[in-house]
Amino acid sequence: MDNLMWIFISALLVNNFILAYFLGICPFLGVTHKLETAFRLGLANVFVMLITALCAWLLNTYVLIYAPYLRLISFIIVIASTVQFVEMAIKKLSPELFRALGIYLPLITTNCAILGLALFATNKGYGLAESLVYALGAGGGVTLALVLLAGIREETRILDIPDVVKGTAFTLIVAGILSMAFMGFAGMFSGN
Amino acid sequence: MNAPTDQGNQLAIEFMKGLWKENPIFVMVLGMCPALAVSNTAINSLAMGLATLFVLFFSSLLVSALRKVIPAQVRITTFVVIIATFVTLVDFLLAAFTPAIHKELGAFIALIVVNCIILGRAEAFAARNPVLLSVADALGMGLGFTLALFGVGAIREILGSGSLFSIPLFGNSFEPWVVMVLPPGGFFTLGFMLLVFNWMQQRKKQTASAKPV
Numbered sequence: 001m002d003n004l005m006w007i008f009i010s011a012l013l014v015n016n017f018i019l020a021y022f023l024g025i026c027p028f029l030g031v032t033h034k035l036e037t038a039f040r041l042g043l044a045n046v047f048v049m050l051i052t053a054l055c056a057w058l059l060n061t062y063v064l065i066y067a068p069y070l071r072l073i074s075f076i077i078v079i080a081s082t083v084q085f086v087e088m089a090i091k092k093l094s095p096e097l098f099r100a101l102g103i104y105l106p107l108i109t110t111n112c113a114i115l116g117l118a119l120f121a122t123n124k125g126y127g128l129a130e131s132l133v134y135a136l137g138a139g140g141g142v143t144l145a146l147v148l149l150a151g152i153r154e155e156t157r158i159l160d161i162p163d164v165v166k167g168t169a170f171t172l173i174v175a176g177i178l179s180m181a182f183m184g185f186a187g188m189f190s191g192n
Numbered sequence: 193m194n195a196p197t198d199q200g201n202q203l204a205i206e207f208m209k210g211l212w213k214e215n216p217i218f219v220m221v222l223g224m225c226p227a228l229a230v231s232n233t234a235i236n237s238l239a240m241g242l243a244t245l246f247v248l249f250f251s252s253l254l255v256s257a258l259r260k261v262i263p264a265q266v267r268i269t270t271f272v273v274i275i276a277t278f279v280t281l282v283d284f285l286l287a288a289f290t291p292a293i294h295k296e297l298g299a300f301i302a303l304i305v306v307n308c309i310i311l312g313r314a315e316a317f318a319a320r321n322p323v324l325l326s327v328a329d330a331l332g333m334g335l336g337f338t339l340a341l342f343g344v345g346a347i348r349e350i351l352g353s354g355s356l357f358s359i360p361l362f363g364n365s366f367e368p369w370v371v372m373v374l375p376p377g378g379f380f381t382l383g384f385m386l387l388v389f390n391w392m393q394q395r396k397k398q399t400a401s402a403k404p405v
Contacts, residue, residue, distance in 0.1 A: 020375050022229035026308055029224065072283070072302050073276040080269060112225045112306040119299040164394060169386040176379030183374065 004133045007126075011137030014186055017113045018145040019179040024113030028146060029171055038150035042143025046136065048108050049117050051082050053135035056118035057128050075118045083108050113142055148178060203328045210332030216309045217340035217382075218389045223309040227341050228378035230300050234357050237345025239293045241338030243286065243301060245331075247278045248310050252330035255318040262319075271314045272305070279304045309337060340385075347381050348372045 017023045027041060055078045064071055091098045108114060117138050121131045152174055161170060216222050223244070231237040251274050255262075262270050283301050286294040294301065304310070313333055318326040346356060352372030354362045371377050 022225050022375065022378060023303075025224040025228065026222075069280060069284075072280050072305060073273060076272055076276050076305055077269075080272065112303050115306050116299065116303055119302055123299060164387055164391045167386075167390075169383050169390060172379050172383030172386065176376045176383060179376040179379055180371070183376065 004129065007130055008133050008137040008140075011134050012141045012144070013182065016141040016145055016182055017116065017138050018142055019175070019182045021116065023116040024111050024142055027111060028149065028175070029168060033150070033153060035147065035150045035154055038146040039143065042139070042146045044108060045111070045113065045142050046139030048079075048083060048086060048114055049135040049139040049142075050132060051086065052079055052114050052118050053121055053131040054128075055082060056122055057126070057131045060122045071122075075115060079114055079118070113138070145178070149175060152178075199324075203324065206325055206328040207332040210329065210334070210336040211339070212336070214333075215336045215340060216333055217337060218386060222312055223307045223337060224382075225303065225307070227337075227344060228375075228382060230297055231341055231345040231348055231378060231381075232352065232373040233349045234342065234346045236293065236296055237341045238338070239286070239290070240297060240300065241334075241341040243282045243297075244304055244307060244309070244341075245334030245338055246282055247275060247304055248313060248330045248334040248337075249327065250278045251275045251310055251314055252318040252326045253323060255314045256321060256323045256326035259319050267319065268311075268315070271311060271319075275310050275314070276305050309333060344378070344381050344385065347385075348377050352377060 011017070015021060018025065018028050024045075056075060059074055059078065060071075064074065087098075117135060121134050124134075126134055149171070153171065156170075156174075165173075210216065213219070217224070217227055230240045251271070254274050255271055258270075279302060282304070283294075286297070286301060313330060317329045321329070350356055350361060351369045352374075354360060354366045354368045369377075372381065
């Protein structure tokens with residue numbers, strides 16, 4: 001139990017996928033204009049990550065021992081088809097949620113955080129329960145980072161920022177400060 | 193287009209645009225994840241840039257050559273499979289010839305698959321243009337990416353470790369800015385590089401608009 005808890009906290013805060021591993025930077029910079037959409041994208045991420053972790057574990061345990069060189073190709077195909085499948089399922093089961101997620105659902109396919117999750121989880125040799133908890137922590141961490149940055153950007157919209165700094169440069173510097181704040185979590189639980 | 197010089201010009205234009213005017217990192221802000229993740233030393237960022245260049249070159253070549261054969265409905269999936277194949281190749285090549293670098297870069301080599309630059313160029317350029325032009329475009333974009341990445345890596349290594357390619361640059365009195373080799377340094381370096389890039393573009397615009405008056 002302790003071990004699972006540690007994996008969760010580590011993925012959520014200490015090794016935050018966005019702020020420490022630089023995975024999923026594109027949506028991090030692209031869709032954090034509004035708090036609302038950032039939060040929804042984060043949730044969609046958690047969802048796809050959970051399913052990907054499950055599939056990656058299945059593939060890694062039962063298929064890839066026979067053909068390790070197919071790892072990358074099989075993962076990316078699984079992710080692309082999972083996203084497509086999830087999209088169809090949500091559309092059928094809950095049209096409301098589908099409308100709320102909109103374009104962000106298909107875009108998750110090309111989010112490196114998802115493939116990164118599958119690769120890291122299998123590299124670390126996680127079992128089924130560990131993979132799922134890892135996915136939950138990583139997804140939560142991504143949501144946290146997205147929401148934090150979106151909140152800061154909403155607040156700073158009315159500030160008088162020099163022209164040259166506006167846009168991506170400003171966002172990156174804010175992200176750097178956020179990342180520095182998250183470094184405070186480094187070393188947590190390292191005594192275990 | 194018929195005259196050989198025109199074609200040569202076109203090739204040169206497609207090649208040059210990736211280096212500065214449409215630089216994938218500074219202008220299009222694509223492929224940020226590897227740009228930040230592995231750029232804590234100059235050698236890592238150079239290796240990452242060259243690996244991306246290799247994948248970009250061959251996937252553009254293949255996508256462009258097969259562009260009339262691939263059905264439009266499944267093109268994205270096909271592109272991804274082509275890209276994943278070349279990334280697997282690079283992964284094994286690096287593991288065989290430069291195991292130290294391969295260990296440093298780790299999973300980020302595999303993550304070249306989801307680098308938006310490669311899929312972006314396949315979809316936006318290689319799928320619509322003849323092989324030669326696509327290859328020129330891929331080379332330009334890849335080199336532009338490599339140069340920008342190398343810039344970030346060199347700045348971070350010089351400030352963060354006081355060395356370049358692991359050769360110490362300063363005397364013992366230099367206190368390294370440790371934060372630069374840590375994740376926040378990546379964000380800061382790229383942020384400031386974009387700032388300088390914006391400033392240069394703005395000055396260029398100002399001098400251009402000032403001239404006719």
